[in-house]
Amino acid sequence: MTKRQRIVVVGHGMVGHRFAQAAVERGLTETHDVVIFGEEPRAAYDRVGLTSWFGQGSEALSLLPGGEYDDPRVRLVIDSVVTEIDRVARTVTVVSPPSAVGDLLAHPGAVTVHDYDVLVLATGAAPFVPPVEGRGRSGCFVYRTIEDLEAIQAASASATSGIVIGGGLLGLEAANALVQLGLDTHVVEMAPRLMPVQLDGAAGSTLVRHVEKLGVSVHTGVLTEEIEGGDAVTGLRVRQAGTEEGAPTTTIEAQVVVFSAGIRPRDALARECDLETAPRGGVLVDEQCRTADPHVFAIGECAAPGGTMYGLVAPGYAMAEVVVDALLDGPGTFTGADMSTKLKLLGVDVASFGDAFATTEGALELTYADAVSGVYKKLVVSEDGRRLLGGILVGDASAYGILRPMVSSGLALPDNPEQLILPASSGAPMGMPDEAQVCSCNDVTKADILHAVAEQGCESVADVKQCTRAGTTCGSCVPTVKNLVEEHFASLGKVVDKGLCEHFRLTRQELFDVVAVHGYRRFDDIVEAHGTGRGCDICKPAIASILASQTSTHILEPATAELQDTNDKYLGNIQRNGTYSVVPRIPGGEITPDKLIVIGEVARDYGLYTKITGGQRIDLFGARIDQLPAIWRRLVDAGFESGHAYGKSLRTVKSCVGSTWCRYGVQDSVGLAIALELRYRGLRSPHKLKGGVSGCARECAEARGKDFGVIATEKGWNLYVGGNGGANPAHARLLAGDLDTATLVAYLDRFLMYYVRTADRLQRTSTWIEHLEGGLDRVREVVVDDSLGLGAELEAEMARHVGSYEDEWRATLEDPSKLERFVTFVNAPGTPDPTIEFTTERGQIQPIAPALIPVGAPA
Amino acid sequence: MIELAAMTTVCAVEAVPLEGGVAALVDGEAVAVFRTHAGEVFALGNVDPFSGASVLSRGIVGTRGDVPVVSSPMYKQAFDLRTGQCVDDPAVSVPSYDVAVVDGVVVVGSPREAA
Numbered sequence: 022m023t024k025r026q027r028i029v030v031v032g033h034g035m036v037g038h039r040f041a042q043a044a045v046e047r048g049l050t051e052t053h054d055v056v057i058f059g060e061e062p063r064a065a066y067d068r069v070g071l072t073s074w075f076g077q078g079s080e081a082l083s084l085l086p087g088g089e090y091d092d093p094r095v096r097l098v099i100d101s102v103v104t105e106i107d108r109v110a111r112t113v114t115v116v117s118p119p120s121a122v123g124d125l126l127a128h129p130g131a132v133t134v135h136d137y138d139v140l141v142l143a144t145g146a147a148p149f150v151p152p153v154e155g156r157g158r159s160g161c162f163v164y165r166t167i168e169d170l171e172a173i174q175a176a177s178a179s180a181t182s183g184i185v186i187g188g189g190l191l192g193l194e195a196a197n198a199l200v201q202l203g204l205d206t207h208v209v210e211m212a213p214r215l216m217p218v219q220l221d222g223a224a225g226s227t228l229v230r231h232v233e234k235l236g237v238s239v240h241t242g243v244l245t246e247e248i249e250g251g252d253a254v255t256g257l258r259v260r261q262a263g264t265e266e267g268a269p270t271t272t273i274e275a276q277v278v279v280f281s282a283g284i285r286p287r288d289a290l291a292r293e294c295d296l297e298t299a300p301r302g303g304v305l306v307d308e309q310c311r312t313a314d315p316h317v318f319a320i321g322e323c324a325a326p327g328g329t330m331y332g333l334v335a336p337g338y339a340m341a342e343v344v345v346d347a348l349l350d351g352p353g354t355f356t357g358a359d360m361s362t363k364l365k366l367l368g369v370d371v372a373s374f375g376d377a378f379a380t381t382e383g384a385l386e387l388t389y390a391d392a393v394s395g396v397y398k399k400l401v402v403s404e405d406g407r408r409l410l411g412g413i414l415v416g417d418a419s420a421y422g423i424l425r426p427m428v429s430s431g432l433a434l435p436d437n438p439e440q441l442i443l444p445a446s447s448g449a450p451m452g453m454p455d456e457a458q459v460c461s462c463n464d465v466t467k468a469d470i471l472h473a474v475a476e477q478g479c480e481s482v483a484d485v486k487q488c489t490r491a492g493t494t495c496g497s498c499v500p501t502v503k504n505l506v507e508e509h510f511a512s513l514g515k516v517v518d519k520g521l522c523e524h525f526r527l528t529r530q531e532l533f534d535v536v537a538v539h540g541y542r543r544f545d546d547i548v549e550a551h552g553t554g555r556g557c558d559i560c561k562p563a564i565a566s567i568l569a570s571q572t573s574t575h576i577l578e579p580a581t582a583e584l585q586d587t588n589d590k591y592l593g594n595i596q597r598n599g600t601y602s603v604v605p606r607i608p609g610g611e612i613t614p615d616k617l618i619v620i621g622e623v624a625r626d627y628g629l630y631t632k633i634t635g636g637q638r639i640d641l642f643g644a645r646i647d648q649l650p651a652i653w654r655r656l657v658d659a660g661f662e663s664g665h666a667y668g669k670s671l672r673t674v675k676s677c678v679g680s681t682w683c684r685y686g687v688q689d690s691v692g693l694a695i696a697l698e699l700r701y702r703g704l705r706s707p708h709k710l711k712g713g714v715s716g717c718a719r720e721c722a723e724a725r726g727k728d729f730g731v732i733a734t735e736k737g738w739n740l741y742v743g744g745n746g747g748a749n750p751a752h753a754r755l756l757a758g759d760l761d762t763a764t765l766v767a768y769l770d771r772f773l774m775y776y777v778r779t780a781d782r783l784q785r786t787s788t789w790i791e792h793l794e795g796g797l798d799r800v801r802e803v804v805v806d807d808s809l810g811l812g813a814e815l816e817a818e819m820a821r822h823v824g825s826y827e828d829e830w831r832a833t834l835e836d837p838s839k840l841e842r843f844v845t846f847v848n849a850p851g852t853p854d855p856t857i858e859f860t861t862e863r864g865q866i867q868p869i870a871p872a873l874i875p876v877g878a879p880a
Numbered sequence: 881m882i883e884l885a886a887m888t889t890v891c892a893v894e895a896v897p898l899e900g901g902v903a904a905l906v907d908g909e910a911v912a913v914f915r916t917h918a919g920e921v922f923a924l925g926n927v928d929p930f931s932g933a934s935v936l937s938r939g940i941v942g943t944r945g946d947v948p949v950v951s952s953p954m955y956k957q958a959f960d961l962r963t964g965q966c967v968d969d970p971a972v973s974v975p976s977y978d979v980a981v982v983d984g985v986v987v988v989g990s991p992r993e994a995a
Contacts, residue, residue, distance in 0.1 A: 523944070545917075554943040555899065555917050557958070558951040561940050583900040587938045587953030595953055599933035846910070847891045847902040854910070856927065856934040871932030 026053045028348070029113055029137035031103045031290065033059025035068055036321030036337035037143035038084050041095050043345040050094040053348065056135065058115055059099045061166060064088050069334055072194050074170050075201045077801075080739070080755045082167070087752075104132075106294040108314055111137050139316055141344060142291060142304055146284035146322035146332065151186070155248030161278045164195040173279065177202040180276035184208075184257050186245055187281035188215040193366045195281045196237050200367070206237045207273050211262060213242045219362055219373035220413055223390060227397040227415045231369040246270050254278050286323045286330050299325035308354035309347040310340045318344045326355050333360065335462045359429060359461050363414075363421045369395075370418035375411025375428035376401050384410055389442045391416075398442040400424070407433050412442075422501030426457030426467070459505070460491035460498045470502060474509045482506055483791045521782060522559040525552045529707060529782045533567050542572060543580050562586040563782045566669055569705035570777050573825035575832050576705075577839045588667035591843070592829055593649055596642060598857055598868040601649060603629070603641040604666035605656050606702065609676045609694035609714075610637025619659040627652055630865045635746075636673035636711065638664060643866050645853060647845050653830045662828035665703060669783075671710045674698040675723065679716030679733075688733030690716035693762065697731075700766070701773060703826050704819075707780040707789070710773070711745070725753040728786040729769060734758070738765045742772055742800065743787040751787035754797055757805050770819035771804045771812055778815075887980070887987040893921065896986060901937035901950065906988045911977055912937035913986055914961055916948050922961040923977035923988045928952040929966070936974065 028044070030037050037057055044055055059065070064085040074082055089097055098117070105114040112134050148163035150156055160180075162173050177183065183199040185192045188210025199206040208215070214225025215232070229239045243259040249272060250256070256274040286303040296312045297305045303325025310318050310326060321337035322330065331337065336358035346353035361374030379386050383404030390397045396416035402409055409427045414420065420441060427434070435441075455468035473479040473488045482503045486492050492499040520526040525548075527535065532551070541547050544564055548556055556564075565584035569576055576582070576589055588594050593601030605620065620639055624631045629652075630642040644652055666672060674697045677683065679690030694714040704710070713724030714731045724730025730741040736759040744753030757768055780789040793799045802808040833839045845854045859866040890904040890913055901914040903926050910926035914937070926934045931954040939950040944967050949958040958967040964976035978989030 524942075554945070555948075556940075556942040557944065557949075558940040558942070558956050561942060579897075583897050583941070586940070587935070590938060595935070595938075597931060597933065597954075599931075599935045599954075841895075842897075845903060846905040847895060847913075848889065849905040852905055854934050856910070856932070871927075871934075 026138040027136060028053050028055045028139040028141060029135060030055060030057040030141045030143055031113065032143035032145055032321075032323070033057050033061070033065045033097060033099065034143065034145045034321065035065055035084065035334050036145070036341050037141075038065035039338045040141060040143060040320060040341040040344065041090060041097075043342050044348075045090065045092045045095060047345050047349060049345055049348055050092050053094075053139070055095040057095070057097045058101045058103050058113075059097065060102045061168070062100050063167070064097060064099060066167065068165070071164070071167075071170065072198050072201070074167060075174070075198060077755070078758045079167050080758065086754075103290060106140065106290055106317075108294050108296075108317065111140075111316060113137060113140065137316070139318070139348065142317065142319040142323055143321050143341075144287040144290065144323040146330075147287050148280060149283045149285045150280045151245070151282050153186075153245045153248055155250065155254075156280070158248055158250050158254045159252055160250070160254030160276055161248060161280065163280050164191060164198070165284075170198065173198065173277065174202060176277050177204055181205055182207070182273075182275040183277035183279065184273055184275040185279045185281055186257070187283065188212070188239065188241065189218060189281065189283070190216060190362070190364065190366070191284075192281035193232070195279045196232070197367045199277070199279065200235060200237060204277060207275065208232070208237055208239050209243055209245060209257065209259060209273070210239070210241045211244060213262075215239065215241065216371070216373075219377060220371070220415070221378060221399065223388070224371075224373075224397050224399065224413045224415045227390070227392075227395055228366075228369060228371060230392075231395050231416065232367055235367050237367070240273070248278055284322065284332055286325065288319075288323055291317075291319065291323075299328040299330065301325075301328075301330065303328075303330035308343075308356055310344050310355055311347065318347075320344055327357070329357075331358050331360070333358070333362070335359070338462065339464065359425075359458070361425050361428075361461060363418055363425075369416060370414065372414040372418040372421040372425075373412075374421070374425045375409070377411045377413050379410070381410050387439050387442065389439070400438060400442055402434060402438060406438065409434055409438070414442075422459070422498055422504075425461070426459060426501075430457040432457070459501050460489075463490040463493065465489045465491035465498075467505060470505050471509060474506055479506075481792065483788070487791075519781075521563055522557055524548060524554045524556050524560050527551060529563055529567070530779045532564065533570075533778055536564075536567050536571060542568065542574075544584055556584075558586070559782070562589070562669075565589070566705045566707070570822075573822060575827070575829065575839075577829075577833060577842075582839075582842075591646060591649065592653075592663060592667060592833060593644065594667045596868065598871055599854065600643050600645055600857055600868065602666070603644055603649070603652055603656070604634070604638060604664040605661035606664040606698070607638040607673075608698040608702075609674055609691050611676075611691055611695060616659060616661070619656070619661070623652055623655050626655075628859075628866055630867065634666075634673075637675050638673060640666070643859065643868065645845065645857060646843055647850070647853070650834060650840055650843050654834055657828070657831050657834060663703075663830040665829075668705060669708055670703060670705050671698070671701040671712070674701075674712035674714060675727065676714045677716050677719075677721035679714075683716060685719060686716035686733070687735055688716050688738065690714040690722060690731075690733060693731060693738070694722070697766075697769070700819075700823055701769075703829070704773065704777070704822055706773070706777050708783050708785045710786070726750070727753060729753070729772065731765065737761050740765055740768055743790045743797070745785050745787050749787075751785075753787075756797070756801060767812075767816060768804050771807075771815040772800065774815040774818050775800070775803055775811070887978070887989045890986040890988055893981050893984050893986050896921065899941040901939065901941065903934070903937040904988060906977070907990070910934045911988055912950070913979065913988065914941055914950055916941060916961065920948070921979050921981055921986055922948070923979040924950070924959060924961065924964050925975040925977075925991070927974070928954050928957075929972050929974060930955050930957055 066082040101115050101117040103113045115133050148165050183204040184207045185195045186209050188208050196208050215228050242262045246258040256272045258270045258272045260270040288298045288304045291304040304319035306319050306324050320340035340355050343353045343355045363372035379401045384401050387400040399413045401411040457467045469489050473485050479485045479488050492502050519528040561584040565581050624641050632640050634640050674694040676690045676694030680686030711727045712729045713722040713727040715722040715724045716733045725741050726744045730753045732739045738760045739758045740756045741753035742756045856871045858869040888906045896915040901912050904911050912924050912926040914922045926936050938953045941950050948961040951958045964974040966972035975991040
């Protein structure tokens with residue numbers, strides 16, 4: 022065996038993270054250890070989406086929420102700066118402050134030296150601060166990291182007005198941030214228009230009108246003279262571009278100034294160890310992103326493949342993949358990138374792609390402008406009008422998904438290319454060649470997507486996203502992916518049938534609404550009005566669940582008893598030999614010794630097999646159908662109630678011991694878990710529901726593995742949603758942070774009811790969120806921002822559920838007509854089922870598998 | 881013709897839920913008796929051939945196309961109530977029994993010849 026090689030990655034931004042992901046996915050970690058040094062105090066996060074930090078906090082942006090990789094051969098050390106590279110000894114010197122974690126760094130504040138076999142520079146870029154007089158005054162900021170945003174937020178608390186210097190992409194993002202912070206916001210741009218690199222004059226002025234409508238004052242064609250003030254900023258003095266020095270100036274008052282005048286590659290480490298850099302900055306690398314030193318690579322914004330630096334994330338990702346490929350002896354190369362851009366800036370769609378400025382010889386421009394609605398579209402076509410070369414879209418970029426691939430594929434234009442940008446252009450969407458790249462962030466072609474739906478069993482956009490990664494970075498191609506998926510199924514003559522089963526063409530959500538609108542209470546009425554036949558094992562339990570969610574009547578009432586799946590029908594979980602298991606509720610996993618003894622006595626007296634479940638309760642197995650009432654009588658008399666282990670309903674809310682006992686706990690997790698379990702017990706839902714509450718960030722309750730997870734913070738609770746274990750594990754994601762208990766409960770009420778209303782049958786919360794248009798952001802809009810105005814209604818529905826809750830087993834024991842079904846043989850009540858037999862193993866019963874009737878030989 | 885004298889009395893017909901089933905002991909064998917929405921009564925062997933468990937009476941009664949079926953509570957395969965034929969697997973079937981309602985009482989006879 023050859024010795025394992027060590028890769029040291031300098032920098033844990035988006036590109037460094039992508040490198041690590043690709044190294045794990047492509048098996049590079051089988052032969053290489055990866056150590057990443059990141060200088061920020063947290064793991065990589067979505068810098069492209071930085072402005073959403075104001076609404077959602079750091080955690081929602083994180084690309085590695087747990088702070089470590091699942092693959093133990095990849096180690097991340099944050100808060101650590103690489104200060105020196107020794108290419109002869111092949112070592113890096115790392116300085117870590119006392120707060121750094123990681124066993125590599127035994128001594129706080131230590132300077133350590135680490136060997137490498139391969140060094141990957143992913144140090145990114147730094148904001149460029151032009152040499153304006155007064156730029157050192159307090160109140161001046163850049164816009165690059167979460168720390169920058171925290172500082173801007175703190176300064177804005179006492180400010181009324183802010184200025185962004187730079188009217189490019191990032192500048193407008195920064196302006197958006199200042200608007201969100203409630204500042205009177207100005208944007209100052211030296212060029213005569215906004216986004217001068219991507220937009221022409223007409224597009225720029227269309228954008229200005231949009232931006233000004235949002236209350237941002239735009240000053241284009243002005244030069245910054247001086248940042249005025251004493252220690253602190255008081256304003257920015259500017260003069261018109263083109264005027265002589267000493268010409269009259271004006272001052273814009275502001276207490277906050279944000280520089281966003283471009284970025285510069287951070288290539289100092291490379292220069293200091295005599296690696297060549299490009300004239301305009303960036304570590305010079307070849308098509309495999311390798312420097313002149315074969316052991317050193319550079320990727321992302323710090324690199325300059327062929328002398329050009331790329332300031333977008335997609336080319337950085339491509340470089341990361343190329344280096345992983347090179348280390349696996351693959352043929353991949355990076356030969357330039359599509360610099361097309363589509364963004365939503367301050368709520369305005371802006372896209373620029375291909376030869377947007379018609380620099381190709383003979384290129385012609387077709388434009389469409391609607392000043393009233395603020396839409397500007399331009400196509401750049403070849404001289405013969407047959408090929409699309411590029412374009413600009415402002416105000417409505419919906420055609421981007423069709424147009425950009427046409428540029429890269431060279432597809433022939435239709436006879437009337439203006440149709441492509443006229444509003445509501447009729448007819449079918451333009452055909453796209455198979456090799457057209459649909460997702461530029463992850464290099465996914467139309468052929469890849471069609472392969473996923475035709476060969477790999479993908480049935481939805483969500484499946485395709487998971488399978489191909491298309492649409493998972495910037496999301497701008499998702500509408501195109503959706504069209505492709507729908508077109509594919511339509512071409513097979515297959516309407517993507519979301520109907521529940523052969524008896525109902527409606528989806529579960531549609532059925533839910535139909536039942537609510539008409540006030541149906543009986544399956545017969547529903548199937549007569551909206552379905553065919555007499556139902557089946559799919560639609561009947563689904564409708565039973567909908568009726569239970571809406572009416573809170575006992576599930577074994579005559580109208581619904583026969584709709585229930587066998588587990589609900591007998592209020593127990595059927596096991597392989599036809600016996601049932603019994604699970605009393607133990608809220609939050611907290612139980613008194615007396616109650617534990619009762620469970621033990623009942624199990625002993627009925628000869629049941631006992632096992633502790635993963636949900637912090639006790640499962641009693643092997644009860645015959647005719648034994649269930651007597652067993653439950655004992656349990657109910659001792660103060661137990663149904664645990665709903667048999668239902669598509671709330672199971673448990675798992676907890677750690679919390680601040681009452683644990684020396685690390687910051688909140689009472691057990692108390693909250695019990696309150697939540699008692700609040701949502703009995704709630705019938707599209708699939709089973711599990712919750713968890715952890716008393717501190719150590720997360721001992723594994724709350725993020727649950728449909729809803731709550732983790733205590735110093736200030737309150739963080740609420741995570743959409744987690745589960747099982748075959749397709751999902752980590753719950755942050756919905757809202759630092760909530761007080763009342764707000765937490767209100768959000769949970771809304772979240773759960775929204776899920777109960779709109780999810781498909783047997784769809785866990787994770788897949789439901791994934792399939793919702795807008796995903797988690799949509800959930801947040803509805804639950805937190807109350808964008809649909811549904812909040813009060815959802816809370817009222819939950820209040821009704823909570824108010825009408827009754828223990829299903831107690832109610833069953835009190836109603837002789839409901840007990841009638843708990844009999845093995847209707848004509849021989851005392852006779853046990855002869856097929857049920859047990860043996861003993863480790864001191865407890867185990868079922869003997871019933872003899873199977875040989876298939877093909879009817880008895 | 882069905883010989884009533886040789887049949888086993890099971891229960892009052894109302895004791896079989898509409899679109900539901902009950903299990904009965906007939907000559908030592910477990911038999912599932914079902915009643916459809918239209919009130920027709922059928923009897924099949926109670927043992928689910930896919931699991932070996934005696935549970936078919938606890939399945940959901942409904943239709944597949946025009947065929948009245950019960951789906952096994954264990955792994956959900958559907959069986960034709962009229963014949964015992966498994967709708968999802970032509971190689972599998974369960975016995976079907978003669979059944980009648982006499983004076984409001986369900987009576988079950990012997991297994992029919994396989995169809």
